[in-house]
Amino acid sequence: MNTSHSAPLSSSIPALLPLRQRARAATAVELSAIPWLAVLEPAQRMRVGAQLQVAEAQVGERICRVGKTANFWFGVVDGLLKMSNDDSVARPITFTGVPPGGWFGEGTLLKREAYRYNIQALRRSVVAGLPLESFHELLETSIAFNRYVLNQLNERLGQFIAAREIDRQSDPDLRVARNLAALFHPQLYPGVGGLLRITQQELGLLVGLSRQRVNEALKHLQQARLIAVEYGGLRVLDLDGLRRFPQHQPPA
Secondary structure (H helix, E strand, O other), rough: OOEOOOOOOOOOOOOOOOOHHHHOOOHHHHHOHHHHHHOOOHHHHHHHHHHEEEEOOOOOOEEEEEOOOEEEEEEEEEEEOOOOOOOOOOOEEEEEEEEEOOOEEEEHHHOOOOOOOOOEEOEEEEEEEEEEEHHHHHHHOHHHHHHHHOOOOOHHHHHHHHHHHHHHOOOOOHHHHHHHHHHHOOOOOHHHHHOOOOOHHHHHHOOOHHHHHHHHHHEEEEEEEOEEEEOEEEEEOOOHHHHHOOOOOOOO
């Protein structure tokens, strides 16, 4: 969670049909990238797979908007999203990034409420959506799905509590380290694996820092042997060390 001081996303989004009207059925490869499908019984998996819709969101496009009724449970098949309260009357805050494998909004769907945050694509992203009634049907018929959603809520609560603590920190290196650790969360974002495809500009938008300051922080974290900066992304070498930074000390 951070107060964003970096440059906003470009508002020049190409004229497109609404995301819902561009939706299509998910391919077999896309279905295999949806982690919670694996916990369902085969018959449920087949039925729900046919109900899932997939669409490609362009850079800067909104998937969810403050005040809009939640009709789908959304997840990231590929790409990177930003959860924020931009355009609200409150102080602009970025709550978290959502990398591949991340699903969000289950609390809003459970209460059948309107969104209290915006979800925006930081890069071209493939987004999947499960209709609201299908989501509730799974809650009523699948114990395994209930456990999955309960675990999601529990892990995200812990993540947001930690994010609130980070938001009060002024040390840029610490902010970058803890935000990176959150993006590599193995339960919330299983699609990330060991390598996160992200640019310094995108990370700056999530953390609330300039690209130049993010670059400095990444150099420090790499020197501490916590991450490796690779072409097109970042690889975590010590996830626990990122979570404990700056208490972590590199081995002699």
